[in-house]
Amino acid sequence: MGVSLHLCQAGPASCGACCGQYNFADHSREAVTSELRRHTRALAEVPRTREAFAEAARALKAAAPSPLFPLVRTCPLLGFLDAAETRVGCLAHPLVTGGPDLRDCGVYTADTCETFTCPSFIWLDDGLAGLVRDACADGYVYGLVVTDVEYVRGALDLLTRALCRPVTAEELRQKALPEMAALLRLKADAPGRPAAGRVFGRFEHTGGEEPVLRTLDARALGCAPAPEDTLVLCLGYAPDSSEALEAARAVVRGAVSSVVAVLEGEGTCRA
Ligand code: SF4
Ligand code: SF4
Structure with missing residues (x-):
């Protein structure tokens, strides 16, 4: 058992569950989309520096809904990677910022973000992961299913x-x-x-x-x-x-x- 596919960004499917994507009492599609949109829009104009991102993250966090499970962190740097809002991902990742790694400004360290894998990496196999990816290529549905x-x-x-x-x-x-x-x-x-x-x-x-x-x-x-x-x-x-x-x-x-x-x-x- 175990999966070799990259579950987090799997072709057209994307997940941000471990970044707190769904960790709200209201985790409906509308509510989750609204929160991710808020992050994305706020961060779009923020200079790609640690100071600016950390300040923006603090402001976003202060206005966020309370987490459903307090122990599970909800990161204000999670957002949409595309204008059509189909892909969820880290807005502080170097591939998204165009250079600087700003993930230390989120709720974990950049090292933790880089190396974390959820239990699905162990308990799914490539066949099941491929099925979920192909059946659920939707930024809201995929994370719910793959986890x-x-x-x-x-x-x-x-x-x-x-x-x-x-x-x-x-x-x-x-x-x-x-x-x-x-x-x-x-x-x-x-x-x-x-x-x-x-x-x-x-x-x-x-x-x-x-x-x-x-x-x-x-x-x-x-x-x-x-x-x-x-x-x-x-x-x-x-x-x-x-x-x-x-x-x-x-x-x-x-x-x-x-x-x-x-x-x-x-x-x-x-x-
Ligand atoms: S919950 Fe699992 S699949 Fe989803 S982003 Fe985190 S590590 Fe990746
Ligand atoms: S900084 Fe880390 S926890 Fe926050 S969205 Fe990026 S990968 Fe997720």
Whole structure:
């Protein structure tokens, strides 16, 4: 296991999750875009010097929304790399400034920024990473998906179950990319989830500094556990009734069925 692709800037896909891209109670596309746009516009006119960037970073940070998880830093130097706002990245990186490395003006040292790799570099392989890159080339969706290995692997597990045979990332990329994109994109657009609040995917802010891993007790809601429940949690659903749980499962099942329908005839166990 392990990936050789550069996950952070992977062709058309880009991520800034470890720079705090989503670390706000309201981490909707609109809110995240608005914050990144604020950084980008403010830094566009700032001279490429340490003093000027540090001062601009302080001002941006002072006006930023509170982080959802206080222990996870949110960097004011993260922004959009292109005018169309499709690529997310570090505005203090030498390739972006045109020379000086100004990453020390952010929330970590430049060395930390340069060398950090998130757990996805270990837990994804090139096949899965390539699938996510090709299915989620969107500056908001990609970071949500590429950092949630449990969701990606859980999606493949559900497909394997439904098809009664192993399914590979390469097969999905070749034969069902739009449908797979819709399944992965649920991380960004699954309906019926709580609006801005304390939940981010599998994690929750319970008042402490660190994210707390959530669990789902289906039996307490009057339901038997189901294979979809991992994805239900990863999507940020927090069902408080059997109806809410079944509705969330139905969203997952619908997207899985669309992939299966395309692959049917390749060897499915469905009647
Ligand atoms: S969260 Fe992972 S993939 Fe995303 S920018 Fe950080 S190291 Fe790269
Ligand atoms: S300075 Fe570091 S933490 Fe800030 S956006 Fe750049 S890479 Fe991310």
